Amino acid sequence: MLPSVLPARPALSDTTTTRKQLETSQSLAKVTTPQETAIFLCAVQDCHKLFPSRDRLMQHRKKEHGSDEDSNIITWNE
Numbered sequence: 253m254l255p256s257v258l259p260a261r262p263a264l265s266d267t268t269t270t271r272k273q274l275e276t277s278q279s280l281a282k283v284t285t286p287q288e289t290a291i292f293l294c295a296v297q298d299c300h301k302l303f304p305s306r307d308r309l310m311q312h313r314k315k316e317h318g319s320d321e322d323s324n325i326i327t328w329n330e
């Protein structure tokens with residue numbers, strides 16, 4: 253299972269993976285799209301937890317931050 257907070261690091265292009273490795277990996281893992289895998293990030297300072305829906309994020313916001321303010325949300329699904 254993924255941790256709820258992921259460390260940031262620079263994105264680099266992959267120059268070492270071969271086509272064969274890529275094809276092999278596709279039988280082990282599912283390739284998905286932003287539409288199929290919704291991600292909502294709580295962008296309140298130092299939080300950055302991930303949620304699968306805006307509703308879940310808002311439940312977290314109320315519980316952990318004591319607020320129902322709906323700014324500071326990072327998503328590509330809206």
Ligand SMILES: [Zn+2]
Pocket residue numbers: 294295296299300301312313316317
């Ligand atoms: Zn939060």
